[in-house]
Amino acid sequence: MSSSIILQARQLVIDKNYNDAELLYHNILYSDGNNENKLSNDYSIQEKEESILDLGHLYKLTSNSEKLHSLILKSTEVLSIIAKSKISKIIRQLIDLFNFIPDSIDTQILSLKEAISWASKEKRSFLTQSLQLKLAQLYYKKFYFNDALNLTNSLSSHLRKLDDKNTLIEVQLLQSKIYYNLKNFSKSKASLTSARTSANSIYCSSKLQADLDCMSGILHCQDNDFETAFSYFYEAFENLNSLNWSKESESQIIKILKYILLTKIMLNKNDDIIQILSNKLITSSKSIQNNLKQFDAIKKISIAYNQKSLENFQKILNDNSNEFSNDYLIKSNFKTLYHQLLEQNLLKIIKxxxxxxxxxxxxxxxxxxxxxxxxxxxxxxxxxxxxxxxxxxxxxxxxxxNKIDKNYGSALQLIKEMSKSVNLLYEKATVLN
Known part of the structure; x- marks a missing residue:
């Protein structure tokens, strides 16, 4: 049960009196609230656990990534005597709080590196691997693809030995994404195939299955197989839609829906776009309705391409450059459409x-x-x-x-046969002499 001082601190947070709340939490963790070098022995381990997590949430509310980073380091000292599983859970929870603080990826990477160093020293292998995967994902987000690849290569070999298939699938999927961004499509497919093979032998969460389906769709788009890509994207959309929507899943659903519309444009099935956007699942979603501008831009691209209007197509691309330029799949396929449309217009003019x-x-x-x-x-x-x-x-x-006369082929074949006959006669004449 929470002590009165923790309840008092929580009330101060509700009242937005963050400085006083922070001091109360420090009093629980340290013998002198202003001296973080002297650990307090006046409170139970449970009270210290609650204080650390509450303090983490306070720093999340105030978007103070530096103090959260410092708290993660101190929490390992404060909780060094409790069970390994508990401290691992607390560190992961504190690391995840960075996701809610804007522009904190660099600090999160630093915290992860220090937490990994501590976990390795303490020989907490499962925590180390969990944090390394998180670090590799952040490297990927920051476009540090080579760093992410080195880390995932090391991770995958360890995970195979431990037969930790759940984490291995996530690592192989991440490798596939990294190789795709490095334009190494053959290795991207190989990593995805490995991830799917591992996924076939265990239960996968709907989110992980949606990620696998989405990556499959992306790679099929790369091969210009847009029919199959559409099927994978739709599967991914349905899997994610079955979950409780979070901020992360919401952005993923919006991205996948864009890809679904993209496949229809590439297949020149423009009528299907209106039908998809009128779907009950989509019209009933507030999040999708709030992001209709992004879908309207794709719909306009579809209309411009259908009307063969290069000028309108270029104008829509320019007006929505921020939305399209950040996604390689959409950007590259719209570039393909633009050049197709340009060729069609040039041929029409010169004809x-x-x-x-x-x-x-x-x-x-x-x-x-x-x-x-x-x-x-x-x-x-x-x-x-x-x-x-x-x-x-x-x-x-x-x-x-140039029209090719079909008789040319027959004449060439006749000459070839005659050449064979002459050579045969020459060989026989040579033997007779």
Whole structure:
């Protein structure tokens, strides 16, 4: 049962009198509230546990990441005599509080490194691995991909020995994400396959299953298999939707819904987008309704692409650059759509002509002349159309596609057979001589 001093401190927190509450919690933990070097013996271990967690929440409320970092270090000293499982749980809870403090990732990384060092020294292997996984996830968030990869490689070998499949799946999934961001798609697929193989032999939570399905969908998008990608994204959406929504799952659901809409655009099934956004699951969700602007932008992209309007497409991309540029999958596929649309518009312009000025094309399409010249050159090399660029005069010559006479193939085959017969006759004549 909580002591009166803890209840008093909690009331002070409710009243937003944070400084006085902090001093009361310090009095429980330390013999002199202002001296953190002298541990108090006047209170029970349970009271100290409660004080540490309450103090952590106080620092979360005041967004004081530095004091939370200091508390994590001190908690190992204060609680060094209690059971290993309890102190491990407390440290993990304190580390997780950083998630609610803005711009605290760097401090969280520092706290994790120091906590890992302490756990290793105390030979608390399960806590060490749990904290290392958390550190690798933060490295990934900060785009420190090589650091994250080194840590996950070391972790996976230890986890295989311990046969800790739950944690191993999370590590392999994280490796898949890291390799994907490093553009090593073959290794990303291999890591995901390993994670799925491990997941088949144990029960996986809905959240973990949704993460696996989402990553599968992303890799299928990379292979331009958007039908299969849609199926995986929809599975992930349903798995996450079955959970109680948290801030983290809410952002994940919104991201997956964007990917679902993306697959429909890539499949040129624009009518399905309106149908998906009218789904009861989506219309009844306040969180999704509050983020409709993001989906409206994708819907506008779909309309512009369907209307073959390059100008509108470019305008929507520019107006929503912040929303699209932070996601590699959306950004790369919209870039593909843009270049497809550009090619379609260029072909439409040059179709009536045998010779046309590049400057004229540039004026019609409202894009830089050098960029248009480069794009036309690429299209010629890719055999999109037959033509020649006269860079001296700034002209483009367009030729009709060369029609291949089917008789050429038959004539070549006949010559080949005749050559074989002549060679055979020559060999026989040589033997006779």
């Amino acid at each position: 009536p002509y045998s010779c046309i000025e590049i400057s004229y094309i540039s004026r019609l399409i409202k894009l830089d002349e050098t960029f248009i010249e480069s794009k036309l050159s690429q299209m010629i090399l890719d055999n999109v159309f037959y033509g020649v660029l006269d860079q001296g005069n700034g002209w483009l010559y367009i030729y009709d596609e």
